[in-house]
Amino acid sequence: MQRVFEDTEARLDAERERIGLWLPVALGAGIAAWFALPARPHWIGLLFLLGGGSLGGLLIGWQSRFGRMVAVGSGVMAVGVMLIWGRALWVAAPVLAQPAVTAFSAVVEQVEPLPARSETRLILRPQGRDDLPPRVRVTLRSEQSVDIVPGERIGLRARLMPPPVASLPGSYDFAQRAWFDRIGAVGTVLGDATRTQSAGQSDPPLRARLSAHIHQQIAGSPGGMAAAFVTGDRGAISAEDEEAMRRSGLAHLLSISGLHVTAVIGFTMFLAMRLFALSRRVALAGYVLPIAAAAGALAGAGYTWLAGAEVPTLRSLIAALLVLAAFLLGREALTLRLVAAGALIVMIWRPESLVGPSFQLSFAAVTAIVVLHESRRMQRFLARREEPLVLRWGRGLAGLLITGIVVEVALAPIALFHFHKAGLYGALANVVAIPLTTFVVMPAEALALMFDSVGLGAPFWWVTEKALAALIALAHRVADAPGAVATLPRFPPWGFALAAVGGLWVLIWQTGWRWWGAAPLAIGMMALIVQPRPDLLITGDGRNIAAAAPGGGYALLRDRAGDFVRDTMSEAAGIDAPLAALADLDHVECNPDFCRWRQSERAILASRGRDRIAEGEMVAACAAADVVISDRWLPHECVGRWLTIDRDSLAASGGLAIYLGAKPTAVATLEAGDGHPWRNAEMLSGNDEAVPKAALAQ
Numbered sequence: 090m091q092r093v094f095e096d097t098e099a100r101l102d103a104e105r106e107r108i109g110l111w112l113p114v115a116l117g118a119g120i121a122a123w124f125a126l127p128a129r130p131h132w133i134g135l136l137f138l139l140g141g142g143s144l145g146g147l148l149i150g151w152q153s154r155f156g157r158m159v160a161v162g163s164g165v166m167a168v169g170v171m172l173i174w175g176r177a178l179w180v181a182a183p184v185l186a187q188p189a190v191t192a193f194s195a196v197v198e199q200v201e202p203l204p205a206r207s208e209t210r211l212i213l214r215p216q217g218r219d220d221l222p223p224r225v226r227v228t229l230r231s232e233q234s235v236d237i238v239p240g241e242r243i244g245l246r247a248r249l250m251p252p253p254v255a256s257l258p259g260s261y262d263f264a265q266r267a268w269f270d271r272i273g274a275v276g277t278v279l280g281d282a283t284r285t286q287s288a289g290q291s292d293p294p295l296r297a298r299l300s301a302h303i304h305q306q307i308a309g310s311p312g313g314m315a316a317a318f319v320t321g322d323r324g325a326i327s328a329e330d331e332e333a334m335r336r337s338g339l340a341h342l343l344s345i346s347g348l349h350v351t352a353v354i355g356f357t358m359f360l361a362m363r364l365f366a367l368s369r370r371v372a373l374a375g376y377v378l379p380i381a382a383a384a385g386a387l388a389g390a391g392y393t394w395l396a397g398a399e400v401p402t403l404r405s406l407i408a409a410l411l412v413l414a415a416f417l418l419g420r421e422a423l424t425l426r427l428v429a430a431g432a433l434i435v436m437i438w439r440p441e442s443l444v445g446p447s448f449q450l451s452f453a454a455v456t457a458i459v460v461l462h463e464s465r466r467m468q469r470f471l472a473r474r475e476e477p478l479v480l481r482w483g484r485g486l487a488g489l490l491i492t493g494i495v496v497e498v499a500l501a502p503i504a505l506f507h508f509h510k511a512g513l514y515g516a517l518a519n520v521v522a523i524p525l526t527t528f529v530v531m532p533a534e535a536l537a538l539m540f541d542s543v544g545l546g547a548p549f550w551w552v553t554e555k556a557l558a559a560l561i562a563l564a565h566r567v568a569d570a571p572g573a574v575a576t577l578p579r580f581p582p583w584g585f586a587l588a589a590v591g592g593l594w595v596l597i598w599q600t601g602w603r604w605w606g607a608a609p610l611a612i613g614m615m616a617l618i619v620q621p622r623p624d625l626l627i628t629g630d631g632r633n634i635a636a637a638a639p640g641g642g643y644a645l646l647r648d649r650a651g652d653f654v655r656d657t658m659s660e661a662a663g664i665d666a667p668l669a670a671l672a673d674l675d676h677v678e679c680n681p682d683f684c685r686w687r688q689s690e691r692a693i694l695a696s697r698g699r700d701r702i703a704e705g706e707m708v709a710a711c712a713a714a715d716v717v718i719s720d721r722w723l724p725h726e727c728v729g730r731w732l733t734i735d736r737d738s739l740a741a742s743g744g745l746a747i748y749l750g751a752k753p754t755a756v757a758t759l760e761a762g763d764g765h766p767w768r769n770a771e772m773l774s775g776n777d778e779a780v781p782k783a784a785l786a787q
Contacts, residue, residue, distance in 0.1 A: 094155070101154040103600050108158060110425050110597050113432040115162040119169020120436065120443045125582065128764030132170060139167040173440040177268070177766045183222050184767075185251045185274035189775035192246040193218050195225070197239050200297065203324035204304065205313065207231045212272070216242070220774050222273020225249065229278035237282070238293045244283035249276035249775055252767075256628045256654075257661040257744040258756045259509070259579035268767035269441045274775065296320045296395055299538075306537070306550045311557035314343065315534055318526075321345045321396035328652075330561050336568035338497065338515020339522050339560070345396045346451060348523065350389050350405040352531050354413070357381075357388035382413045401447045404435050408455070425459050425597070428452065446507040450500055453592075457499035458492055460596045467491070486520065493519045499596075502588045505617060506580040509660040513575055518567045522560060529556045578622045578663035579746065579756075588613030624688055625747040626661050628654065629758060631720030631739050634695050635662060636671060636688060644671040646684060646697055661746065683710065689749035691715040691731070716747070 101108065119139075126132055146160025195213035202209050210228050215221040227247050237243065252267035252275055267275070292298070300322040304312045313325030323331070323343055334340045342348070361381035365371050371380070386409075393406045408431040412423060432452055435442060442448045461467055471488050493516030504511040512518075530553060537549035567573060587609040594606025626635040626643075634646040635658040643662050645655070648670035655668055672679040677686040682698035694714035708726045711717045717729035722736050731753060734745065743758030759768075 094153075097155050098153055100600065100602055101158070104598055105154065107425075107597055107599060108154065110429045111158070111162065112165055113429045113436065114593055114597075115165040116169040116172075116433065116436050117443050119166035119171075120173045120440050121586075122166070123170045123173045124444050124765075127760055128762055132174060136167055136170055139163045139170070143167075169436070169440070172437065173443075176440050180269055180271050181766055181770070182224065182268075182271045182273055183773045184268075184770040185222055185249055185775045186772035187775075188248065188250040190246070190248045190279070191221070191775055192244070193221060194242060194244045197237055197241045197243060198224070200237055200239055200293075201324060202231070202297070202300070202322065203228075204231065205310075205325050205327045209237070211237070213243075220776065221249075222773060224270070224272050225274045225276070226267075226272050227276050227278050229282065236293070237284075238297070242285055246279045247276045248279060249274040251275075254629065254743055255758050256630075256657055257626055258746045258758050260657055260661060260744070260758070261507075264767050265765075266445075268770070273770075273773070296322070296397060299395070302541075306541075306546070307554045307557070310561060311554050314557050314560070315530075315553055317343050318345070318349060318531060318534060319395070319538070321399060321402065330564070333561070333564040333568040336510075336512055336574050337518045337564040338512035338567070339518055339564050341450070342522060342526055342560075344447070345392075345399070345402045346405045348527065349531070350392060350402065350409050352527050353392045354385035354389040354409050356532065356535070358385040361385070379417060382417055386410055386413055401451065404431065404442075404448070404451060407431050407434050423459055425456065425463075428455050428459060446503060449503045449507075453499050453503055454496045456596050457495050461492060461495050489523070490516060490520050493517070499592065501575075502580075502585065502592070502614065502617075505575075505577055506585045509578065509580070509663050510574050510576045510665065512567075512573060514567050514570060514573055518563060521563060525556060525560055530560070574665050576659075576663045576665045577617055578620050579661065580617045581620060584613040584616030584620075586613070587616070621748055621750070622663055623661070623746040623756075624749040625693070625716070625718075625745070626658055627718060627734060627739070627745040627747070628657075629739055629744040631718065631734065631736060633658070634671075634718060635668060636686070636693070637662075638669060638674060639676075642666055642669060644669040644674055644677075646671050646695055648672070685710075685714070691749050691753070694718070694729070696721060716749075 122135055123132055126135060140163070142163030143160045146156045146158070146163060149156030149159060151157055151160070193215050194217065195215045197211055198214050199212035200209065201211075207230060208228050209231055210226065213225045213227060214223060215225060225247075227245070227249075229245075252264040252272060254264045255262040263275075267273070293301075300316045300320045303316045303319060304325055306312070307315050310325065310327045310330040313323060313327075313330075316325060317323045321344075326343070331340070331343070334343060358381040361384040362377055365377045365380050371377060389406050389409050393402045396402050408427065411427045411430055415424075415427060435448065462471075467488070471484065476484075497512070497516045501511045533549045533552040533556065537546040537553055540546040540549060591606040591608065591610030591613060595603050595610065597603075598606075622637060624637050627633075632647065633650050633654050635643045636646075638644045641664070643658065643664060645658065645668045650658075658668060659665065671677050671684055671686075674686070677684055679685075679697075682696060682700060682702060684695050684697060686693055692714045693716045694710055695717075696719040704724055704726070707724060711723070711727035711729055711733070714729050715731045716734070717723070717727065717732070718734045720736060720739075723733065727733065732747070732755060739745075741759065741761070742755075745758070746756045748754050748756075763769075
């Protein structure tokens with residue numbers, strides 16, 4: 090033990106410059122543990138355990154690096170647990186208890202046009218209705234929302250429902266995000282919204298006016314992408330083009346993040362340095378760089394504000410400001426210390442962002458890029474040397490391609506965990522897309538907006554439109570290529586955690602023991618690779634069922650299911666193929682009320698009709714089936730041989746993924762005893778209308 094301790098101390102001494110990089114990892118581990126553990130007793134127990142860890146580190150010895158790491162790491166993890174716990178309690182707000190149709194008046198807080206869907210999304214603050222949540226998100230048709238602006242008071246009738254939980258295990262849980270956004274209900278407006286007499290007289294916000302101006306200059310998806318680059322408004326991008334961008338690995342271009350903020354700050358600094366260098370006095374006094382950095386910072390802050398100050402944009406701005414500060418202090422501009430500082434700031438400010446894909450993808454990509462370009466081999470390869478221009482450009486393109494491949498490898502586990510799919514050709518696509526966006530699209534669009542003030546922006550808009558059309562064509566070409574997307578089923582959370590720890594171990598350390606992280610990384614990825622595909626997928630309402638079909642595909646019980654249900658089912662199943670109709674399969678027997686088939690040597694019975702069934706017939710059919718599935722309440726006598734699923738059981742379990750092997754198992758979306766605040770929120774009825782019925786009738 091003494092030799093092991095001494096060896097660990099020697100290794101930590103050699104890595105002393107990198108030990109501090111584990112602070113954000115420890116803080117994030119505490120935040121992630123709070124999300125992973127189910128209830129308050131577990132969180133309190135973890136805090137006591139971490140307190141014991143800190144004391145254990147002190148007993149090991151504060152003079153030793155290992156003892157300090159254990160003590161400080163345990164303490165920072167405890168801070169992470171308390172930080173996210175406190176944040177979840179701080180944003181607590183009531184939630185609608187059940188679906189309701191109600192009329193109410195509200196103040197418009199936010200307007201998000203969605204031209205591609207002919208819809209508009211509103212964030213509202215209901216007025217005079219204690220039975221409604223303080224913030225509600227509704228969708229209405231575009232013609233119903235002409236000239237609605239934030240701050241306006243409107244009256245409406247809407248069908249509201251609680252924020253939906255994940256429909257299947259491993260799917261997106263909107264209820265969790267809505268809790269931290271303080272959104273207590275979502276819904277659809279019925280009929281037209283009533284507005285005051287002064288409605289439409291105030292000007293829309295600058296962001297909305299700028300988006301509308303861009304849409305007037307460029308129509309369709311190219312216009313939507315142009316607006317996304319400037320204001321973050323992606324509503325005009327068609328679903329087909331957005332899916333192509335995702336499949337080709339180019340979707341990051343649509344979200345204002347590091348690439349866009351860096352481009353704005355970089356071009357602003359370039360222009361400011363050229364301009365102020367013309368002043369001999371300013372240049373000789375050494376003020377050119379500080380002034381240019383200040384101009385870049387102001388431009389970045391203005392761009393972030395114009396884009397809506399979303400969390401990813403603010404995160405990118407914080408990182409860019411840290412880089413500018415390093416420039417001014419004469420330090421190396423982009424290091425893992427700056428990345429770690431940015432991660433710490435974001436997690437302290439918005440700890441819930443850690444579990445979202447945006448935070449994980451952004452920081453994983455930047456960390457991988459920095460580590461790659463810190464390596465001596467990459468520095469030697471990209472070092473400037475006397476060589477022909479063709480070789481110099483080729484070396485730069487090769488460096489960009491290598492960087493893209495490394496980033497794709499780093500992001501693959503995260504993409505597979507959150508989206509169950511990962512693009513395989515993203516590195517190649519980004520070699521063309523990133524220079525096209527950075528050096529053609531964004532400068533041309535900036536010049537177009539600038540020259541529009543004197544009516545001369547048309548040529549620049551033409552260049553912008555053609556470049557964006559080329560970008561969309563590239564996305565479709567890559568997305569449609571054979572094998573463009575790898576799809577896999579649900580990534581076990583423990584496997585993802587192992588892969589994340591192993592990846593961080595490899596990226597943060599510099600000496601030989603960094604490769605120890607390859608073992609947990611490989612085990613985590615192997616857990617995904619060997620994960621079987623589910624035999625049955627059942628959504629939380631029980632209406633939609635997907636069954637594994639012979640040949641590797643899946644078939645839906647209700648073949649009229651919408652695109653959202655189909656996409657959710659395909660992601661959970663880990664397939665990239667259309668879903669067939671269950672009734673069309675040869676081994677399935679269906680009538681208007683039920684479908685029956687055998688799967689993995691087990692008999693499945695699923696209801697799909699709405700008519701009343703004689704209880705005797707129902708009980709006999711259930712007794713002959715191993716698994717009975719219904720979106721209705723079943724009689725108590727209706728019991729399958731292994732599993733019976735109806736509305737009551739689904740209310741407790743949520744969506745299900747069922748594996749019919751030698752030992753059949755069912756994985757539920759909702760965990761029994763889950764004590765997270767969004768699972769146990771204060772409930773409101775939503776049907777106590779504080780308006781006289783006569784007034785509603787008028």
